Amino acid sequence: MIEKSVWLLPVFILALLFPSEVAAERGKTLTMATTTSTDNTGLLDYLAPKFQKATGIELKWTATGTGKALKLGENCDVDILMVHAPNAEKRFIQNGFGTDRREIMVNDFVIIGPENDRAKIKGKSIEDAFGDLRARKATFISRGDNSGTYKKEVFLWKTAGLPIPDKEPWYVQTGQGMLSSIQVAAERNGYTMTDRGTYIKYESNWGGNPPLKILVEGDKALLNQYSVIAVNPVHCPAVGYDEAKRFVIWITGKEAQRLIKNFKLLGKPLFVPNAAEKKNSTQ
């Protein structure tokens, strides 16, 4: 029957395409794992074409939570990481999973809350602010996941000398992304900690007048340090180490650092490049 052989045709075509699919994915590419909040700023969309123009390498990145990004590096599924969780990163390097860590830029976290600010934390230091929130049992929304933001929040509770309010009724753990968590905070008239980038977006969604406003900012403890780490070729022989190294060199170079400085999210600056600040950390 002619009808029967017609059915085989698409199968043949697909079978021919299949291997070329797999092959095409290799070539001059660099696979990166980064966090959703980094990806959401749009910085990588902005930098990737410039990197490709400078080096001919195509940057491909997958955005997940910090925990998963580190896991992908450990599993040798990516060539390079761009994350913002210094303690976890240092452990990553100590375990031999990563190498060539370079700090590249900072942005900051802010504490936001309702305008009426029942807990009266506006303008205070982070230590005092957290202390007041706890004392007043003010509703506080936390990410409660393995993200860099959550890790930062935990770190801040600790440095303030306060226990993590894990089981307290006023402490809400959403396990969701930053924007969703902000929305939960708005609905519950509560406070939360967010990165500035997400806040800028949130603010813009509300046409510049959102229900939650920045109450605490500028404290040094609220700085969010971004770094790149190449996946260790000793641990992962098949990884694209050369390409990763070239990215590290490029992004810490003058040109890229200038690009980072000029990057604006919805018209507002977001990152402060700091690759040149000090000769970097543990290898």
Added chain:
Amino acid sequence: MSFLLNGFFQAIELLASGNAETYSAIFVTVKVSSYSMTCSLVMGIPLGFCLGYFDFRGKKPFRTIIDTLMALPTVFIGLLVYAFLTSRGPFGGFGLLFTVPGIAIGQTILALPIVMGLTATAVENMDEKLRITILSMGANRRQLFLSSLWETRHGILAGAVVAYGRVMTEVGISMMVGGNIKWHTRTITTAIALETNKGQFAMGIALGLVLLTIAFCVNVSVALLRRRT
């Protein structure tokens, strides 16, 4: 609520303006679902037919297993496939993680039990008189098999449509195995997840409507095919 209406208009705009990201996502979605549907149909229809047609020891428990596999959550499949395709895993050397074929493998696992189970059901519902009729006309074993298969085509097609629906709309596998990499493995569904997470609800709705349009076009062709045969 306004994002529903905004989403509708945005959908039209995305398609009409030839928005590159949207069309890339469409292309990836179509590619991935074509691979996975082809594989699952080519494997699933004969296997499902044999499952429904023949009697063998352990048939009932096997059928129960297939039925259970129809309810596999996509994130679970995504995790499993990731475990196998990860660089340090058994099939890591093939470089399938974060690629379209990798997602297709996961989606085939998703679709295969559906195709098998529904084909088997269609075959089991075959009228006994069909067998009598075909044999009465003098068919040999091969002709009996092929003619029976052709006669159940409507039931099998229905199974394929269900499988296709699941494959087109899944997020868990595409996300875990594909990595939602822009231009490469970002499907419409992972793009929706991304936009919704970023708070861009209107965009999420828009992409959802685009997906529905594609599904609609496919089902229209299926309906035409059904009428022709």
Added chain:
Amino acid sequence: MEEAVYKIRSLKHSYCGQTVLSIDHLTIKPASIVGLVGPNGSGKSTLLRLLGLIEKPAEGEIRFNGRAVEPFSHNARFQITLLPQEPFLMRRSVFRNVAYGLRLRGDSVNAIERVDEALAMVGLSSEKFSRRPWYALSGGEAQRVALAARLVLRPKVLLLDEPTASVDAASAQLIREVSLKAREELNTTVIVASHDRQWLYEVCDEILHMVKGRIFEKGHENILFGPWTKLGPDLWGKKLSDKQYIRIPAPPNDDVAAILDGLSFAGDDETIDDRKFVLRGVVTRFNLERNSGRLFATVLVENQAFTLELTNQQAEERTVFPGKTISICYDPDHMRWI
């Protein structure tokens, strides 16, 4: 003497452990029309399915034209065809349904003409029906198409399972005529299972009674089927009409079948024994069995047919002819349950 079309030996078949068919031996002569009569569950369909090579018997042997056969037997499967009870067509147009068997054989020469011819044989105009899809036919039309699909193959054996049960009267009549035609024109052997005794008595050369999977006394015995009811104190039987009933002794259960021995002609002047039970009916058929020279009359009492053997003398003296109303009688105690 031609070779028998079918020769069956020690045939047994069972479903789910229950024996549904048990035939010691059976011969079917070529170009004959044989009727199978019996209640539901008597094994008629099973026998047809085995003869049609649809299933393999649990035990025993079927010989077709001298050769042992079973499902998928090469030559035999092209010569034997079975029409199931309810109309069934494959999901395709009428034309393609009828042409299906030809395609299976790779014999599509002049397919269109042959299909048209077969459709004409069953009284369907190919212009109107050829292109119709399978779902656009009435029950009777579908059954006729199914029959055409088998006739187009010019089969040596045509097995019909209750062919007139699910169809309208016109189609039933047509199927009856076609069966006769097939035998005359194509020398086809026709085996029909049916409840429709009228049909059978008109068409069949031979009638086999089947009860509980066994063949009883081919041809001319009177087998009466239940259900039996209590018609009065110490009176059992089956009502045939307001005026007449069949009387039987107390049955072991209300579903059992009975063989009536000794049905005789009750002439008007004959002393009717008290023990004899009388019925009045019309002679519908009067046959000479060629081989034995015996005369048999079919007497229809209300809707129940009886077979009465007559001697030449009785026939002449009582002027028995089809259409005449006569009396028959039997002794209710001379009955055998089966």
